Amino acid sequence: MASAPPASVDATSGAGDCATAQPPRPNVPRNEVPFETARGWLREMMLIREFELRCMQAYQDKKIGGFCHVYIGQEAVAVGCVAAAEQRDPIVTAYRDHGHALARGMDPRFCMAEMFGRIGGCAKGKGGSMHMFDRANNLFGGHGIVGAQIPLGVGLAFGTKYEDEVINGGKSSRVTLAFLGDGALNQGSVHEAMNLAGLFDLPVIIICENNGYSMGTSIVRGTTMGHDISAKAAAYGMEGIAIDGMDVLETYWAMRDVVERVRSTSRPVFVDMRCYRYKGHSMSDPRKYRTREEEEAYERDDPIGRLKAHLDSRGLTEDDFKSIQREVRATVRAAVEWSDQSPVPPMSDLYRDVYLERWGPYTGSSAPEMLGGGENEPSFKAIRPVEGEGELL
Amino acid sequence: MREIEFRDAVREAMSEEMRRDTRVMLLGEEVAQYNGAYKVSRGMLDEFGPRRVIDTPISESGFAGMAIGAAMLGLRPIVEFMSWSFSLVAADPILNNAPKMLYMSGGQYGCPVVFRGNDGAGGQLGSTHSWAVEGLYSNVPGLKMVIPSNPADAKGLMKTAIRDDDPVFFLESERLLSLKGEVPEAEYLIPFGQARIARTGRDCTIVSFGRPVLFCLEAADALAREGIDCEVLDMRTIRPLDAAAIVRSVRRTGACVVVDQSWSFGSPGSEVAALVHRECFDDLDNHVHRVHSADVPAPYAYDLEQEYLPNTRRICEAVRACLYKA
Numbered sequence: 001m002a003s004a005p006p007a008s009v010d011a012t013s014g015a016g017d018c019a020t021a022q023p024p025r026p027n028v029p030r031n032e033v034p035f036e037t038a039r040g041w042l043r044e045m046m047l048i049r050e051f052e053l054r055c056m057q058a059y060q061d062k063k064i065g066g067f068c069h070v071y072i073g074q075e076a077v078a079v080g081c082v083a084a085a086e087q088r089d090p091i092v093t094a095y096r097d098h099g100h101a102l103a104r105g106m107d108p109r110f111c112m113a114e115m116f117g118r119i120g121g122c123a124k125g126k127g128g129s130m131h132m133f134d135r136a137n138n139l140f141g142g143h144g145i146v147g148a149q150i151p152l153g154v155g156l157a158f159g160t161k162y163e164d165e166v167i168n169g170g171k172s173s174r175v176t177l178a179f180l181g182d183g184a185l186n187q188g189s190v191h192e193a194m195n196l197a198g199l200f201d202l203p204v205i206i207i208c209e210n211n212g213y214s215m216g217t218s219i220v221r222g223t224t225m226g227h228d229i230s231a232k233a234a235a236y237g238m239e240g241i242a243i244d245g246m247d248v249l250e251t252y253w254a255m256r257d258v259v260e261r262v263r264s265t266s267r268p269v270f271v272d273m274r275c276y277r278y279k280g281h282s283m284s285d286p287r288k289y290r291t292r293e294e295e296e297a298y299e300r301d302d303p304i305g306r307l308k309a310h311l312d313s314r315g316l317t318e319d320d321f322k323s324i325q326r327e328v329r330a331t332v333r334a335a336v337e338w339s340d341q342s343p344v345p346p347m348s349d350l351y352r353d354v355y356l357e358r359w360g361p362y363t364g365s366s367a368p369e370m371l372g373g374g375e376n377e378p379s380f381k382a383i384r385p386v387e388g389e390g391e392l393l
Numbered sequence: 394m395r396e397i398e399f400r401d402a403v404r405e406a407m408s409e410e411m412r413r414d415t416r417v418m419l420l421g422e423e424v425a426q427y428n429g430a431y432k433v434s435r436g437m438l439d440e441f442g443p444r445r446v447i448d449t450p451i452s453e454s455g456f457a458g459m460a461i462g463a464a465m466l467g468l469r470p471i472v473e474f475m476s477w478s479f480s481l482v483a484a485d486p487i488l489n490n491a492p493k494m495l496y497m498s499g500g501q502y503g504c505p506v507v508f509r510g511n512d513g514a515g516g517q518l519g520s521t522h523s524w525a526v527e528g529l530y531s532n533v534p535g536l537k538m539v540i541p542s543n544p545a546d547a548k549g550l551m552k553t554a555i556r557d558d559d560p561v562f563f564l565e566s567e568r569l570l571s572l573k574g575e576v577p578e579a580e581y582l583i584p585f586g587q588a589r590i591a592r593t594g595r596d597c598t599i600v601s602f603g604r605p606v607l608f609c610l611e612a613a614d615a616l617a618r619e620g621i622d623c624e625v626l627d628m629r630t631i632r633p634l635d636a637a638a639i640v641r642s643v644r645r646t647g648a649c650v651v652v653d654q655s656w657s658f659g660s661p662g663s664e665v666a667a668l669v670h671r672e673c674f675d676d677l678d679n680h681v682h683r684v685h686s687a688d689v690p691a692p693y694a695y696d697l698e699q700e701y702l703p704n705t706r707r708i709c710e711a712v713r714a715c716l717y718k719a
Contacts, residue, residue, distance in 0.1 A: 090466065123499030133498035140465055141498060148485055151455050155462020162468060166444045167415045189485065192455025199450065353500040354535055356558040 033249060035314055039324075041083065041248050042307050042316075045075040047328040048099045049304060051108055052279075054332050055098065055115065055129075059283050063340075064115040068129045071099035073278035076303035077209055078103040080251025081273075084259050085177055090138050090156040092149045093179035095130035096209075096277075097142030100179065104137045108331055113339035120342030124349060147187030150206060153178025154193040157204035161266060172266045175259050176204040183214025185223055185232070197268040198236035205255075205262055207271045209245065215281040216289040233270035245275035246303045249310065394575040400433045402544035402576050403509070403565065406551035407434070407471060409580065411441055414469065417555055420447040420456060421473030421510075430475045431511065431570055453479050457508065458486035461560075464506040465494060469555060474510030477564060478524040491560035492535025507554045509563035512540070513604055513654050514691040516567055517698055523691035527602065528655030530562055531631045531664075537585060538631040540564040540603035544574035546629055549583030557585070566604040586633035590642075594624035597648040597712050600639055600665050602628045605652045605684075605703050612708035623712060631661050636668055643673045649681045650711045652703050657685040682715040684708050 052070040059068050071078070078099040082091070093100045101111050106122060114121030115129045123133050132142040140156060143149035153176050160174035184190055185208060197204050208229060212219050219226040233240025243254040251273070258269050276298040280287050287295070308321065397405075411417045418441075423430045425438040425448040438446045449456040453474065460470035474480045480487060487508060494504045514523035531538050537559055541547040547565070554561040591606055592613050599609045606627045613623040624642050628635060643649045649669045653662030666681040684703040692698050713719045 092462070121499070123497060123501070126499050127497045131497045133501045135498075135501040140462070140502065141494075143490075145485055145489055148458065148490065151458020151486060152462035152465065152490065154455070155459035155464075156466055157462075158459055159463035159466030159468050162418070162444070162463065163466070166418075189454045189458060192450075192452035193458065195450060195452060196455050196459055200447075353496050355537075356495060356503050 033252065035311070037083075038249070038307065038311055038314075039316065039320075041079050041252075042304065042311060043324050043328065044079045044103055045248065045304050045307065046324055047108070047331060048075045048078070048102050050328045050332045051098060051102060051111070051335070054336055055112075056279070056283065058112075058115070058336065064129065065117065066128050066130075067095070068115065068283050069096040069281065070279050070283075071096055071277070073298065073303070074209060074211060074245065074275045075099055076248035076251050076307070077207075077245040077273050077275050080245070080248045081177055081179075081207060081255050083252050084255035085175060088138060089174050089259075090140055090153075090160065090176045091179070092140040092153040092156060092176070093142055094146065094149055094181055094184065095142055095144050096181065097130065097132045101132040101134060101139060101142070104134060104139045106132065106134045106137060106139065108335040109338040110134075112332075112335040113342045116339040116342065117344065118339055118342035119345045119349070120339065125345045126349075126353070147180060147184035147190040150178055150180055150184070150187075150190045151193040151196075153206070154197045154202055154204055157197065157202040157268070158200065161203055172203055173263065174203065175262045176202075177207060178204055179207045179209055181214065182208055182210040182212065182219050182223065182229065183217070184208075185229060186214075191236075194233070194236040194238070194268075194270070198238045201266050202268055203262050203266045204268045205258055205271060206268065207273050209273050209275055211275050211277045213277070213281070213290070216285070218289065228272070230270055230272040236268075236270075238268045238270055240270040240272065242272040242274060245273040246298070246301055246306065248303055248307050394577060396573045397544055397576050398570065399544045399547055399565070399572045399574070400431060400435075400570040402548035402574075403433050403551055404435065404437065405576075406548045407555070408437060408440065410552055410555040411437075411445060414555075415445075416467065417469045417471065418445040418447065419471045419473065420449055420460060422449055422451055422475050424448060424473050429473070431567060433565075433570065434473065453483035454486060457483035458490065460506050461486055461490045461494070461504055464491075464504045464560075465502045469505045469507075471507045471509060471555065474508060476522055476524070476567075477510050477512040477526045478518075478522045480508065480510070480526065481524070487560075487562075488530065488533050488536075492533050495559070496535060503558050504560045505558045507551075507557075507561045507563055509551075509554075509565060511567040511570075512564035513566050513568065514686065514698060515604070515702060517693055517695055518691075519693045520690035523698075525655040525686065526562075527564060527631055527653070528658075528660040531661050532659065535560070536632060537561045538564065539585065539629065540631060541629060542569070542591075542601075542603055542606035542627050544572065545576045546583060546589065546627070548576055549581050550585070550629060552580075553582045553585060556582070564603060569604055569607075583629065585630045586635050587629065588635040588638035589627040589629055590624065590638075591627040592623065592625040594622040594646070596622045596646060597624070597650060597716055598639070598642040598646045599623050599625045599650045599652060599708070599712065600628065601625065601652040602631060602661060603654065605654050608703060608705050608708055609652050611705045612712065615705065615709055616712055619713075619718075621712060621716060621718065634661075634664075634668075636672070639665060639669060640672045643669055644676045647676050647678045648712075648715050649673070649677070650684065650708065650715050651681060652684045652708055652711075654686050654703055656688055657683060658688070660685065679715050679717065682711040684711045 157176040230240030
C-alpha cells in the first residue's frame, strides 16, 4: 500500500529537499547476493559511469550531436532493476537511456556508435542518444517525448499478457519495466496509462527515477505530493512503494520482491525510485538551480562507493578493484575507437526503414517513385503467423 | 449481389481478420458492451469476448499509446477513435511514435496497428467534432492513410490494413456508415495505392478521396447533362498515393480538378495539384482547379455547413472554370 503522507507538507521548501529525504532502508539480506554477482554489478555501474564520462568528452569534441543526457549518479537504478528482472521481460525508458541499454546487455560499441551517428549504432545512427533500441535484449527504446513511453510500456504489458493468456492459453508470465523521470509525472499520458494499467490488471512496473529535478524545476515546485509521489499510485488502484535507488543492493532486493509479486499477481506497481543525477539535465545545463553542497552530499553517498564499501567488507582487494577499473576504461576506449572507425550511414539509408512493405517513401520527385520499389527491403519483418492471402481485387 | 451497409462491411472485415489471426484485437471507447457508438462493432463482443473486444476509458492518448506498445511486441491492434476529431489528444502517440518507430529503431521495431474512426464534417457537429484529419496527418511519413468511399472498398481495404505491417490510419465517415452497397460474400482484399476509376470520361479528370467522391459523381451526372464528360478517380488511399493513375487520366483528359474535404493549405489536394503540374505540364489546358472545405472552422448551421463542404455545386463550378465554360 502507498505510504501515508506526513502530517505537515511544506510545499515551499527549496530545491532538493525532497530528494534528500531518503526512504527508510529496508532490512534486506545484503550478504545473500553472491560475491561474484555483486562484483559484476560493481563492474556494470563503473562501466556505465566511465561510458558516460567519455560521452561527455565526445560531446565536447563534437563527436556527439543533438541532445545528450547522461546517467551519472543513477547507475544503481538501471543495474539493480535489470538484475531483478529476467531477460525476457520488456524494458522501455525515456531519453536518459544509455544506462538501461548497457545494463540490459547492449554492446557499448553499438551504444556509442549510435551517438556518433554511425552505421554501427544500435539503430544504425537513425536514433541518437535518446533512442536506444535493442530488440535482441528486449529493450523497446529510449523515447524522447516526456512521459510518452509509459503508454507504450503499458501496451507492452498488455501485449505479453495477451500473448501468454489469449494466444497461448497459459498464464501471464512476463513483467514490463517502464521507466520515467519525476518530471514525467505531470504528463497526462502517464496518468492515462496508469489508469489503464490498474483497470486492465497489467503486469507492469512503473519505475519513477526520482532524481528530484524536472530539468531545472525541483520536484516540490512542479509536483503535488512531491515528498511522497508513490501516494499517487493509490488513485489508480495500484501499489506504490519507495526504494533507495542510490544503493544497488537495496534496489535489487526491493525490485526482486516487486517483480515476483507483479509476475504472480499481474497487478501493476508504481515505484518511487529515489536517486540523484550528478550532472546537468543535458549537456548545456549549468545547474544553477541547486547548490554545490547538495551535489557533494550525494556524491559522498555515491552508489558505486556504497557497493565498493560493501564488497570491501567481503574481501574485495584493491588490486581487483583496480583491475575492474582498467577493464572498463579499456572497454569504453575501445567503444570510442570502434565508433570512430564505423562508417557514416550510406545516403541510401535516408530512405530505408520508413515502411516495412513495398511502398517506398514519398520523395515527391516523380510519379513512379511514389509507388515504391525493391530498394526498400525492410530490416525487420513483423510477426505474421497466418499464411495465405485472400484474393486481390 | 447482396447489399450491406458501410458499417457492416467494416465489421465483416474486422471479424474475418480476427477469426483468421488471434493477434488481432479491437479496442476503443464503447466498442464492446455498447456495441459501438456508431454500431460498427455490433455483436463483436458476443463473438470474440472481452479479451479481444475491449472497452477503454476516454483516454485516447493512453489507449492509442498502449496499442502501439502492443504492436511493437507483435500484436495487431485495431484502435477505434469514436471520431478522428478525438485523435488530436493522441497526436503524440499516433504521429510521434507509430509512424517513426521503424525508422528511429533502425528497422528493429515495426508498428502494425490500425487506427480507425469517423472523419469529416457534415453532421452539424460544430467546429471541434468535424475534423477532416487527412490534411494534417497525411503530412507525416511512415504512416499509411486509407479513405474509402463505399462499402465494398471499405471491406477490402480494411482487411489489407489489418494485414499491413505498417501503421494505417483508416478514415471512415459518419455520413457514410448507413450507405448501402454491393459487397461480395467471398473473401477479397484491395491493395493500397490502387485508385478506382469511379466513372470514365474524356473531358476532365476529377480526383477525390472518401465521401466527396460521391459529390463528384453527382457533379459528373449534372455536368453530363451540359455535355461535359468527367472522369472521376476515387483514390482510396492517400499514402501511398496512386500517382500513376492520376497522371494516366490527366494525360488523356488534359484537365484536372481535385476535390478534397480537408482545408486547402498544405493538403492532399495541394499535393495532387503539384504532382499534376509537374508530371502533366504539357498536357494541361488550364491549371489544376481545387475544391476544398472552406478555409474556416466548420460551422454548425445546416446551410452554412453545406456551403462549407466541397459540395456538388462548387465542384460543377470548378469543372466549368477549368474547361473555360464558366
